Amino acid sequence: MTWRETLADSRVAVDGEGPPLVLVHGVGCDLTMWDDVMPALEARYRVIRYDTLGHGETPLPAGEVDLGSYAAQLQAVVSAVGLERFALVGFSMGVPISQLFAMGHSQSLAGLVLMNGVYDRTAEQIESIRKRVRQARAEGTQILVDPAMDRWLSPEFRAARPDQEQRIRKRMADNKPENFLAAYNIFAEADPWVVGKLGAIACPTLVTTAQDDPGSVPAMSEAMAGAIPGARCEIMAGLRHMPMIEGPEVVSSLLLGFLDALPSEGTRWR
Numbered sequence: 001m002t003w004r005e006t007l008a009d010s011r012v013a014v015d016g017e018g019p020p021l022v023l024v025h026g027v028g029c030d031l032t033m034w035d036d037v038m039p040a041l042e043a044r045y046r047v048i049r050y051d052t053l054g055h056g057e058t059p060l061p062a063g064e065v066d067l068g069s070y071a072a073q074l075q076a077v078v079s080a081v082g083l084e085r086f087a088l089v090g091f092s093m094g095v096p097i098s099q100l101f102a103m104g105h106s107q108s109l110a111g112l113v114l115m116n117g118v119y120d121r122t123a124e125q126i127e128s129i130r131k132r133v134r135q136a137r138a139e140g141t142q143i144l145v146d147p148a149m150d151r152w153l154s155p156e157f158r159a160a161r162p163d164q165e166q167r168i169r170k171r172m173a174d175n176k177p178e179n180f181l182a183a184y185n186i187f188a189e190a191d192p193w194v195v196g197k198l199g200a201i202a203c204p205t206l207v208t209t210a211q212d213d214p215g216s217v218p219a220m221s222e223a224m225a226g227a228i229p230g231a232r233c234e235i236m237a238g239l240r241h242m243p244m245i246e247g248p249e250v251v252s253s254l255l256l257g258f259l260d261a262l263p264s265e266g267t268r269w270r
Contacts, residue, residue, distance in 0.1 A: 008076035011057035012050045016042030019110070019269050020083050021259065023049045024074065026092025026116075027183045028148070028172045030056030033091075037244050040252035045259065048086075050077050052097070054179030067186055067193045071100040078108070085269045087259055089113040092216065092241070093183065096190040099198060106202040110269040111262045113255060114207045116216040116241055119224040120195045129188040133181055141177045144184075145169055151214050152241040164245055198227040205231035206258045210239035 005012060013031055015038060025033045031049035034041075041047050053073055054060030061069065074097060078086060087110045090098030095117025102112050118125075136144050149158065149165060158165050172180075207225040209216045218235045225233035236243055236250055244251045262269070 006057075007050075007080035008073065009058065009061075010050045010052075010073060010077055012048065012077055012081065014081065015047045015049075016045055018045045019259075020081075020086035021045040021047050022074070022078060022083070022086050022088050023047065024088070024090040024094030024097050025049070025052060025055070026094055027187050028055070028144075028175055028180055029092075029168075030171060032056075032171070033168075033242075034244060036248035037252045037255070040248075040256060044256065045087075048077070048081055048083070052094070052183070054183050055175065060176075060179045060182060065182060065186070067096055067100055067190050070097045070186070071104075074098075074101050075105070084108065085110055087111040087113070087262065087269070089115060089255065090117065091115045091244070092117060093187045093190070095119075096187075096194050099194045099201070102203065102205075103194070103197060103200040106200070109203040111259060112201065112203050112205045113258060114205065114221075114224060115251075116209045116213055116243065117207075117220070117224065118216050119191070119220040119227075121191055121220075126188060126191070129184070133184050133188060136177075136181055136184070141175065141180050142173070144180075145172050148172065153246055154212065154238075154240050157246045168242070168245070196227075198224065199229060201228045201231075204258075204262055206254075207231055207233045208236060208254060210236045210241065210243050212239060213241045215241060 023034050025031060030051045034049055051058035053070055085108055088098050095114045102109055132144060153165060205228050207221045209218055209221040222233050225231040239247045
């Protein structure tokens with residue numbers, strides 16, 4: 001690791017050398033969720049990871065926090081690191097964060113990857129997430145963990161790599177309940193911020209999810225790509241919601257294939 005410190009009130013890690021690449025994790029996780037793809041990425045890129053608000057070692061600010069707060073944190077982090085132009089990858093809740101940022105800052109982005117994100121959910125799908133939040137407030141956030149494992153990892157992977165499942169369980173258990181629930185609620189209410197507005201994104205964009213992801217289904221990624229000018233969609237076979245853990249070689253290959261092909265002339269990126 002090149003360095004890890006607190007910048008813009010956020011824990012930030014920077015690894016590797018090359019064009020800058022920023023990674024945004026999902027709800028209940030932290031910057032370490034990218035660990036298994038880091039060797040491939042940092043060999044070619046300067047990779048910036050950070051803990052989003054209320055996750056890992058980044059505190060949740062006092063007062064009202066919404067999706068705009070998370071996009072503002074991303075802006076603060078890249079400014080603190082000194083980035084003028086960079087590629088951006090958002091995963092799960094990192095997708096609406098990255099979308100909202102890109103809608104206002106496409107000129108800063110050499111490329112955008114939206115991975116395993118939800119989009120234009122039905123009322124029933126949104127209510128199912130709200131129900132999880134209400135139940136967790138009443139019974140404790142530990143009730144979210146087992147269902148998450150079912151959605152995030154295949155039975156075959158869990159049987160073969162119990163260490164990886166335990167790693168994720170520990171990360172989720174380490175979250176402060178009030179922070180976890182605040183983020184989960186923001187995730188539940190994210191659609192109005194971005195649905196119908198993605199035409200404002202004006203940079204090369206790859207949208208991807210896993211074929212067997214039960215929440216961020218392929219149809220959502222296809223619709224998302226259709227809403228962003230020039231975006232393309234690729235579906236990863238045989239994986240669920242945590243492809244960077246269950247299939248790091250698949251994710252690394254997909255990301256590098258997209259990033260390495262991004263134009264460099266006149267972009268101030270390469």
